[in-house]
Amino acid sequence: xxxxxxxxxxxxxxxxxxxxxxxxxxxxxxxxxxxxxxxxxxxxxxxxxxxxxxxxxxxxxxxxxxxxxxxxxxxxxxxxxxxxxxxxxxxxxxxxxxxxxxxxxxxxxxxxxx
Amino acid sequence: xxxxxxxxxxxxxxxxxxxxxxxxxxxxxxxxxxxxxxxxxxxxxxxxxxxxxxxxxxxxxxxxxxxxxxxxxxxxxxxxxxxxxxxxxxxxxxxxxxxxxxxxxxxxxxxxxx
Numbered sequence: 001x002x003x004x005x006x007x008x009x010x011x012x013x014x015x016x017x018x019x020x021x022x023x024x025x026x027x028x029x030x031x032x033x034x035x036x037x038x039x040x041x042x043x044x045x046x047x048x049x050x051x052x053x054x055x056x057x058x059x060x061x062x063x064x065x066x067x068x069x070x071x072x073x074x075x076x077x078x079x080x081x082x083x084x085x086x087x088x089x090x091x092x093x094x095x096x097x098x099x100x101x102x103x104x105x106x107x108x109x110x111x112x113x114x
Numbered sequence: 115x116x117x118x119x120x121x122x123x124x125x126x127x128x129x130x131x132x133x134x135x136x137x138x139x140x141x142x143x144x145x146x147x148x149x150x151x152x153x154x155x156x157x158x159x160x161x162x163x164x165x166x167x168x169x170x171x172x173x174x175x176x177x178x179x180x181x182x183x184x185x186x187x188x189x190x191x192x193x194x195x196x197x198x199x200x201x202x203x204x205x206x207x208x209x210x211x212x213x214x215x216x217x218x219x220x221x222x223x224x225x226x227x228x
Contacts, residue, residue, distance in 0.1 A: 032214040043118070043204070043219035044157075051214060089157070093213055100213040101170060104157040 006090055006105035013080045013112050020076040021108040023090030027071035031093040031100050035064050035075055038087045038107065047075075047088075080112045117141050118220040120205050126226045127195055135190045135223045137205030143218070145169075145211055146188035148180060151202040151222070163188055164211050192225075200227045 005024045013019045025033070032051045036044040048057040053068040061078045077084050087107040093100045118139045127133050139146060147170075148160040161180040162170035168180070177193045192199060202222045208215040 034216065043221050046216040046218070049214060049216055091157075099170065101159055102217065106155050 004090065004092060004103050004105040006088075006108050008108060009106065010109040010111070013077070013084075013110060015080060015082060015112055015114050017080055018076065018078045019080060019110065020074050021088070021110075022072055022074055023092075023105055024072045025090070025092040025103070025105075026094060027068060029095035030068055030071070031095070033066055033068075033073050034091040034093070034102065035073070036089040036091065038089055040086075044089060075108075077110065080110070082112045082114050085110055085112045118205060118207055118218050120203075120220040120223050122223060123221060124224050124226075126228065128228055129195055129197060131195050132191070132193045133195060133225070134192070135203055135205075135225070137188045137190070137220055139186055139205075139207040139218070139220075141207055141209075141218060143207040143209050144185055145208045145215070146182065146185070147206040147208075147217065148188065148190050149204040149206065151204065153201075157204065161188075161190075169211065195225075195227045197227050200225055 007022050034049045035047040037047050038044040048064050050066040055066040057064050064075045066073045087109045089107045091102045091104045121136045145164045147162045149157045160174050163182040165185050166182045179191045182188045202224050204222045205220040206217040208217045
């Protein structure tokens with residue numbers, strides 16, 4: 001069983017505050033890590049894909065880092081806005097049964113309060 | 115234009131019935147997927163097709179049968195529906211076979227089996 005864990009499960013942030021949360025995954029058999037943003041009643045949308053240890057990606061106020069040696073990634077939201085409210089999914093490409101497949105975490109649900 | 119579309123959006127049916135969910139992508143991608151969102155909100159891969167060829171077939175009851183008439187379409191047929199099949203089913207597509215590739219998701223089909 002491949003464990004992809006995201007912590008915390010949910011968090012509430014005051015508008016304007018910054019926040020971050022984690023994704024941990026098995027460091028062996030790793031190829032890439034994806035972050036998706038999933039708003040209520042919509043489809044998951046890709047934010048980033050990272051492959052190399054130490055990778056950092058940024059999109060507006062959202063950024064992510066990757067540590068493949070210890071098997072974790074952080075996602076940061078700077079100056080949170082109400083439109084940042086969503087569930088953030090991480091999904092590593094992990095080798096399973098001789099093929100790489102995405103394994104999704106359960107997500108961290110972020111609620112930004114105005 | 116919707117990149118990945120699914121029909122129907124909602125499906126309510128009786129136990130024992132046979133039903134199909136359709137998926138179409140207009141992105142020109144070679145690979146398509148079906149995911150099931152389980153009761154704990156995890157997205158779990160069911161099937162994947164690359165250029166109409168089945169490449170991922172997870173441990174799914176054989177009542178579920180995917181069919182890809184061309185690389186832009188991947189339909190999911192479910193025979194003898196059971197209560198436990200109630201879930202949200204997501205279709206997705208990616209440019210290539212998925213390793214490191216971003217997946218684009220459809221809006222989901224909420225299946226309720228009574």
